[in-house]
Amino acid sequence: MKTCLFGALALLSSALQATEDTRHLVPMPLAAEVNLRAEMRASLLALNEILGLVAAGKLKEAGEIAERELGVSAMGKHRGQPFDARPGPHMPVAMHAIGMDGHKAASDFARIAASGDREKTIAALPSLTSACVACHYSYRTRQ
Numbered sequence: 332m333k334t335c336l337f338g339a340l341a342l343l344s345s346a347l348q349a350t351e352d353t354r355h356l357v358p359m360p361l362a363a364e365v366n367l368r369a370e371m372r373a374s375l376l377a378l379n380e381i382l383g384l385v386a387a388g389k390l391k392e393a394g395e396i397a398e399r400e401l402g403v404s405a406m407g408k409h410r411g412q413p414f415d416a417r418p419g420p421h422m423p424v425a426m427h428a429i430g431m432d433g434h435k436a437a438s439d440f441a442r443i444a445a446s447g448d449r450e451k452t453i454a455a456l457p458s459l460t461s462a463c464v465a466c467h468y469s470y471r472t473r474q
């Protein structure tokens with residue numbers, strides 16, 4: 332009987348978790364959010380290209396896209412824009428740090444891919460998506 336009750340409670344709490352969004356809400360001016368979303372779609376596109384290139388054995392090209400689109404080279408794209416259009420300064424410190432970690436991880440991946448070692452490059456692929464998941468599971472910009 333007791334286990335049955337615990338089971339029901341566990342089910343109920345997981346159902347509640349599914350409906351309640353507990354991620355931190357990070358409000359941003361509209362211009363910054365529009366830029367953030369456009370950058371995100373470009374990241375997803377780059378990720379897809381990188382996966383295709385690695386699968387085709389084109390490691391050098393995969394590394395180039397990783398560095399240019401996702402790596403440290405891709406940081407500060409909106410530096411020249413007005414404050415309200417820059418996503419970075421509107422992020423909490425911890426959120427921004429996840430973003431920086433993602434850029435660094437992509438640059439590390441780019442260096443591995445540039446070495447031409449297929450096995451190491453494939454082993455490093457998950458490092459490209461860790462920051463995406465870490466940030467998306469912790470932060471959101473809309474209710």
Ligand code: HEC
Binds near residue numbers: 372426433463
């Ligand atoms: C520092 C935090 C952060 C990181 C890192 C991050 N994202 Fe996002 N992303 C966001 C936020 C915030 C949104 C807005 C959606 C929301 O509020 O839930 C978003 C939205 C998106 C969207 C939807 C874009 C649209 O048109 O609305 C895509 C696609 C996306 N991200 C892909 C990625 C991919 C792929 C990566 C990794 C390469 C990544 N993101 C890394 C924070 C992040």
